[in-house]
Every structure is written in structure tokens, then in C-alpha cells.
Amino acid sequence: MINILPPDVYNRIAAxxxxxxxxxxxxxxxxxxxxxxxxxxxIEIEGGGKDRICVTDNxxxxxxxxxxxxxxPHATSKLRTAEDLTAISTLGxxxxxxxxxxxxxxxxxxxxxxxxxxxxxxxxxGKTGEIVPAAAANGTRVTVEGLFFNTPARLKFLxxxxxxxxxxxxxxxxxxxxxxxxxxxxxxxxKVRYRSFGDGLKSAVAVIYGADVLGKCFELSAExxxxxxxxxxxxxxxxxxxxxxxxxxxxxxxxVNQTVSLAxxxxxxxxxxxxxxxxxxxxxxxxSEIVDVNVHPNKADVRFADNRVVYGSVYSVVSAVLDGSSGxxxxxxxxxxxxxxxxxxxxxxxxxxxxxxxxxxxxxxxELQFDVSLVGKPSPIPHREQAPALLEVxxxxxxxxxxxxxNRRSLLEQSRAKQEKLDPATLEFKGELFRTYLIYxxxxxxxxxxQHAAHExxxxxxxxxxxxxxxxxxxPMLLPFLLHTxxxxxxxxxKNLDVLRSFGFEIEDFGDSFKVSAVPVDLFxxxxxxxxxxxxxxxxxxxxxxxxxxxxxxxxxxxCKAAVKGGEKLTDGEVRKLLEEMEGDMGxxxxxxxxxxxxxxxxxxxKLFKRIV
Numbered sequence: 001m002i003n004i005l006p007p008d009v010y011n012r013i014a015a016x017x018x019x020x021x022x023x024x025x026x027x028x029x030x031x032x033x034x035x036x037x038x039x040x041x042x043i044e045i046e047g048g049g050k051d052r053i054c055v056t057d058n059x060x061x062x063x064x065x066x067x068x069x070x071x072x073p074h075a076t077s078k079l080r081t082a083e084d085l086t087a088i089s090t091l092g093x094x095x096x097x098x099x100x101x102x103x104x105x106x107x108x109x110x111x112x113x114x115x116x117x118x119x120x121x122x123x124x125x126g127k128t129g130e131i132v133p134a135a136a137a138n139g140t141r142v143t144v145e146g147l148f149f150n151t152p153a154r155l156k157f158l159x160x161x162x163x164x165x166x167x168x169x170x171x172x173x174x175x176x177x178x179x180x181x182x183x184x185x186x187x188x189x190x191k192v193r194y195r196s197f198g199d200g201l202k203s204a205v206a207v208i209y210g211a212d213v214l215g216k217c218f219e220l221s222a223e224x225x226x227x228x229x230x231x232x233x234x235x236x237x238x239x240x241x242x243x244x245x246x247x248x249x250x251x252x253x254x255x256v257n258q259t260v261s262l263a264x265x266x267x268x269x270x271x272x273x274x275x276x277x278x279x280x281x282x283x284x285x286x287x288s289e290i291v292d293v294n295v296h297p298n299k300a301d302v303r304f305a306d307n308r309v310v311y312g313s314v315y316s317v318v319s320a321v322l323d324g325s326s327g328x329x330x331x332x333x334x335x336x337x338x339x340x341x342x343x344x345x346x347x348x349x350x351x352x353x354x355x356x357x358x359x360x361x362x363x364x365x366x367e368l369q370f371d372v373s374l375v376g377k378p379s380p381i382p383h384r385e386q387a388p389a390l391l392e393v394x395x396x397x398x399x400x401x402x403x404x405x406x407n408r409r410s411l412l413e414q415s416r417a418k419q420e421k422l423d424p425a426t427l428e429f430k431g432e433l434f435r436t437y438l439i440y441x442x443x444x445x446x447x448x449x450x451q452h453a454a455h456e457x458x459x460x461x462x463x464x465x466x467x468x469x470x471x472x473x474x475x476p477m478l479l480p481f482l483l484h485t486x487x488x489x490x491x492x493x494x495k496n497l498d499v500l501r502s503f504g505f506e507i508e509d510f511g512d513s514f515k516v517s518a519v520p521v522d523l524f525x526x527x528x529x530x531x532x533x534x535x536x537x538x539x540x541x542x543x544x545x546x547x548x549x550x551x552x553x554x555x556x557x558x559x560c561k562a563a564v565k566g567g568e569k570l571t572d573g574e575v576r577k578l579l580e581e582m583e584g585d586m587g588x589x590x591x592x593x594x595x596x597x598x599x600x601x602x603x604x605x606x607k608l609f610k611r612i613v
Contacts, residue, residue: 019100021158022049022147023167028097029142030175033057034182038139039198043172044187048164050147050155058139061113064131067121070098070109071128098142102126104154106145112136125150162491169193169487173208174247174254177281180204193512205232205281209245210484217279218321221333224313227286230333233264234279236271236322241533244488247281250302253293259307260284260314267318275537286310422584429575436566438575444602447586451578452566453596458581460559460591467555472504474518481516481528485536490514492539500535526554556591 019025026043033041036059046052062070101107102123112118118136122129148155158164165188172186176196183198196207205214216238222229231249234240248260260282268278290305304310320328427440427447438449485493493500493514500507504520516528564570570578582588586597606612 019097019104020154021167022053022164023171025049025053025101025105025144025147026055026168027171028101029053029055029144030172032097032142033059033140034175034179036060036140038182040183040185041175042185042187044190045165045168046189048159048161049168050158050161050164051145053144053147054141056139056141058137061116061139062109062111063113063116064119067109067111067119067131068128071102071107071121071123071126072099099126101144102128104151105147105149108143109140110134110136110143111140112138114138160495162494166487166489166491169490170244171254173487174249176204176208177201177247178249178252178254178283201231201281208486213279219333220282220317220321220331222317222331224317225309227284227310227313229282229284229314229317229331231282232280233282233318233321238279239272239276240279241275241277241535241537242489242539243277244486244539245279246277248284249282250284250291251286251288251293252283253302255301257301259304259311263311263314264318267315267322271322275534282314284310284314422586424579424582424584427579427584429572429579432570432575434567435569438570438578440579446600446602446605448598448600449578449582449586450566450590450594450596451568451570452563453590453594454582454588455578456556456559456563456590457588457596458578459562460556463555463558464552472502473521474504474506475521475524476506476518477516481519482510483514483516483528483532485513488539489536492536496535552591559591 019028022045026045026049030041030043033055036057038057038059040058042054042056044052044054098107098109103126106122106124108120108122110118110120118134119131120134120136121131148158159167169186169188172184172194176184176186176194180196180201180203181198182196184194184196185192186194194207196204202214214232217232217234219232220230246261246264248255248257250257250260264278264280264282272278286304292303292305317331321331422442427442430439430441430446432438432451433448436451438451440447440449483493490509490512494509497507497509504518505516506518507514507516509515519526519528564574564578582596586599588596590596603612
């Protein structure tokens with residue numbers, strides 16, 4: 001028997017795709033406020049948004065006769081026909097947001113049009129009441145309380161208040177950046193977190209990240225192949241410990257898009273090390289007919305008609321600016337690229353085979369079917385589904401990572417390493433080479449041990465064990481260290497404060513930052529900004545904070561300085577002691593990953609001397 005679900009059931013099901021967390025409620029409500037033409041928007045949350053969310057705007061308002069329809073699914077003022085989906089210019093368009101929110105909360109809308117009166121309509125878990133008169137200023141106020149009160153299974157899976165608050169704060173920050181012409185006020189539990197004044201992008205960036213960030217960035221203003229790219233990218237020495245400082249807006253909509261993020265990451269590849277991520281605030285404007293925003297109900301990503309052109313445009317602009325080529329001068333705004341960094345040589349696009357800067361999107365797309373040199377050397381380039389075979393053959397692609405195979409190989413290597421653990425008594429010392437490599441013989445195999453690498457690893461393991469076992473000892477600082485964070489980082493550290501304190505930190509929240517008054521003795525004199533960068537880099541993988549892991553570089557340096565050096569002559573007793581402390585583990589590596597021992601089989605030597613073939 002097939003059942004036709006009643007509205008109260010299918011609305012709750014549909015709400016799961018549009019509204020899954022408090023930040024998504026804020027996103028939908030603020031997008032509606034922007035689409036209503038608001039110049040001032042207020043956002044308030046309590047209990048991480050689980051208890052209460054209130055978004056107020058001074059937009060066009062909702063007329064009395066339209067209030068009931070606002071709570072209906074697929075009711076929207078932004079679309080009329082299917083053809084409208086090909087040219088979407090508003091942030092909202094699906095008509096699902098208010099109905100989805102109302103289905104899983106207690107929602108009230110109070111609204112007044114410019115020439116009308118104020119009216120209010122409430123909904124309790126999707127059951128709407130009656131429209132009643134209400135005192136209201138021009139615009140709309142939507143209040144959402146008790147999110148998921150009637151869906152306890154979903155409520156159970158929400159994060160802590162601090163974590164939900166961090167995600168809401170991150171979303172609000174993106175709205176302030178994406179709409180710098182709008183004045184935003186954002187309150188958390190009654191306290192102002194952000195207040196912008198609608199006076200431009202530079203001011204908005206200063207509100208979110210501080211004014212000093214602007215001096216570490218290049219300002220872009222580029223037109224390439226019919227695509228506009230503007231905003232800010234960090235210079236070669238400015239990076240962040242995680243991706244939460246990356247913002248991309250496509251036609252005014254905040255999205256996380258693999259094509260663009262890959263293009264930027266590849267442009268920075270030669271300048272950043274592991275666990276260092278680019279800082280950028282990028283606005284990409286593309287013709288509406290080549291971008292599909294109707295990919296998912298949460299509108300968190302977009303699909304381009306041809307990823308190759310978008311990738312190539314973004315990559316070439318960002319890499320030119322970072323490399324300091326003369327072509328970068330046409331991409332930076334107000335000469336933000338110092339002329340001292342500009343190279344004297346200029347690569348002629350006509351000679352290089354890259355499409356000319358003034359080429360349209362369609363022309364660039366056609367050109368790129370025959371020459372993809374524009375997008376750089378061996379970088380992986382996303383391509384359009386069902387792309388022509390010619391593109392598949394000529395595009396420089398990297399093989400897709402097989403994580404299962406990588407794990408299997410890693411386990412196999414670990415197994416082999418365990419098999420290399422020998423009884424030291426079975427090994428006979430045969431001498432040394434260059435006062436660096438110790439030679440041992442065992443059966444039909446010879447082992448060359450790097451005395452420095454082996455001793456360094458032994459000392460490192462000893463120091464790490466002491467670090468893990470020792471009681472926390474703190475050293476007060478003469479001047480407290482102030483750690484500035486964004487919303488997600490703040491929530492992550494707040495969740496881990498007890499862990500940090502157990503290490504010996506005296507740390508407390510200080511507004512939207514943290515104040516460090518004392519540090520573990522192990523860290524005294526260390527670069528704390530770099531240390532906390534390592535801590536915050538674990539956000540992306542949700543790893544627990546482990547002090548020995550964070551101290552790895554310092555412990556490795558201590559072990560390296562204390563270990564016997566290459567070129568030093570060891571006594572027979574020191575040679576025996578080193579082998580004993582290795583405990584026969586011939587697969588060990590130094591803390592930096594270099595092998596401490598190399599095995600050579602007798603047959604390998606015999607092949608070298610042509611005794612066997």
C-alpha cells in the first residue's frame with residue numbers, strides 16, 4: 001500500500017535538506033533579507049542558535065495578503081517559470097526556506113511594507129495561526145525559537161552551543177564580506193560580535209579580520225575570458241593554519257567550489273608548505289547562463305558549464321600576481337602589487353599559446369579545446385562531465401588517489417618494518433664508512449646504519465616519552481599573549497580549553513580572542529603564534545590536541561643537537577650501545593622521516609660484481 005504523506009510529515013523531511021543546523025537557518029533568513037533590498041540587517045542568536053534566532057531587516061516587507069503564502073512550501077516571489085532558473089540573480093529562489101524552518105521550530109514573522117501596516121503571523125511546528133496586527137518598522141523580523149523541538153532525533157545530533165555558534169559566526173562573516181554595502185549588526189547572547197557600516201569592502205574586511213590584514217594582501221580586479229575576478233589574496237608570506245579563512249562568492253553567493261579552490265591552491269603550491277593554506281576573499285562574476293546554482297537545496301555549491309575556462313582564468317590571474325610577472329599589473333587594483341616585484345621579462349600570450357586576456361568566455365572555451373597551456377604544468381584540472389575525448393587526452397591530469405590502496409600499502413610497510421626487528425646478538429659489527437655509516441652483517445644480509453639518524457631517533461623517542469609522562473609545569477609570561485581567532489577557531493579552542501590547561505597553559509577567552517598568561521615550561525620562549533597555528537590546523541581533520549605531536553619539531557631539534565654527529569668516531573663500546581638501544585629495529589627512521597638503516601642482500605652485491613645475473 002502506497003501512502004500519501006500529509007504536509008506536516010513531508011515538510012519535516014524536506015526541511016532536512018534545507019535546514020540541518022542553526023547556521024543554515026541564519027543563512028536562509030539573511031538571504032531573504034538581502035533579496036528584499038535591505039540596507040540594514042540585524043542578526044541575533046541565543047544558545048548557539050538552538051534556543052533563538054532573530055533576523056531583522058529594513059527591506060520591502062511582506063504584504064498582509066502574502067503572509068500566509070510565506071509559510072507554504074515552494075512559495076516564492078523570485079521565480080515564475082522554469083526558464084527563470086537559467087538566469088537566477090537572487091540568493092533565494094526555491095521557496096523552501098521559511099516553510100522548512102517553520103516545520104521544525106516555533107516561528108514568527110512580523111512585517112510591514114513601506115505604505116502598509118504591520119502584521120504578524122506565527123507557526124508552531126508548521127501549524128500556522130492567524131494574521132494579527134503588530135507594531136513594526138518598515139521591513140521584516142523573523143524569530144525562530146526551539147529549533148528541532150518536534151524532531152528530537154535531529155536535535156540530538158546538533159553540536160555544542162559553542163560549536164554551533166562558531167558556524168553561525170562564520171556564516172555571518174561571509175555575509176558581511178559578500179555585501180559590504182549593507183550594514184550588519186550581529187549579537188550573540190545579547191553581546192555585539194560584529195558591526196559593519198555598509199561603507200565598502202575594505203571596511204568589511206577590517207571588521208572581520210582586522211585592518212592589518214589588508215597590508216598583507218594583494219587587491220585583485222581582473223577581467224579574463226568574460227569572467228570578472230576581484231577581491232583579496234594573501235601575499236606569498238601570508239597564510240593561515242586552516243581553510244576557514246577562504247571565502248569565495250560566485251555572482252554574490254557564498255559557495256565552496258572545488259574548481260576555484262583547486263585553481264587557487266595550485267597557484268600557491270610553490271609558496272606554501274604542508275598545513276599552510278592561502279588566505280583569500282574572492283568575488284567571481286560569470287554570465288548567469290554558464291553557472292547553475294540549482295545544484296542542491298542548500299545552494300552551497302554551483303556547477304559551471306565548463307570548469308576548464310573558470311579554472312584557467314582564476315589560476316592564471318592568481319599565479320601571475322604571486323609570481324610578480326609584468327602581466328600582473330593588469331590584474332591588481334590601485335597598484336597594490338609593488339613594482340619592485342614585477343619581473344622585467346614579459347611572456348607574450350600569443351607566443352605562449354594562452355588565450356588572450358580580452359577573449360570572451362565562448363572564445364576561450366573553444367581555444368582551450370586545443371591548448372591547455374594556460375592552466376599551468378602538472379596541475380589536476382576538473383573538466384566538464386561528458387567532455388570531448390580530445391580534452392580527456394590532452395588535459396594534464398593527476399591519477400585519482402586510491403585511499404584504500406594507500407592504507408593497504410602503509411600497513412604492509414609497517415608489517416615489513418616489524419619483520420626487520422632482529423636480535424642484536426645475531427649481528428656482527430664489520431666496521432664503519434666515512435665515520436658516519438656503521439656496517440653490520442647478519443646471515444646473507446648487510447646493514448648500513450646512519451649513526452646520527454639512529455641516535456637521533458632513540459633520543460627523540462626518549463624525550464617524547466618523558467613529555468607524555470611528565471606533570472604539567474607552567475611558566476608565567478611577563479606580558480600576556482593575545483590570540484585572535486575567527487568564529488570557527490574560537491569554538492574549536494573553547495571546546496579544548498581544558499585540554500590546553502592540562503598541558504600547563506593559563507588561557508581564557510577574551511571577547512572574541514584568547515589571552516594566554518602562562519605556558520608550559522616546554523614551550524617557554526617558543527613562537528606561540530606558530531604553535532597555535534599548529535593547534536588550529538587540526539580543525540580541518542577534527543583531530544584531538546596532543547601536546548607531544550605539537551612539540552614534535554622542538555623535540556626533534558633537541559634530539560638532533562644531542563645526537564652523535566656524522567663524521568664522529570665511535571668507540572667499540574659506543575657502537576655496541578647504539579645497537580642495543582636500537583633493540584634490533586632495523587626499520588627505524590629519524591624524526592624527519594629519513595631511514596636510519598639500509599639493508600643490502602648478498603645477492604644484490606653479487607649482481608653488482610656480475611657474479612650472478
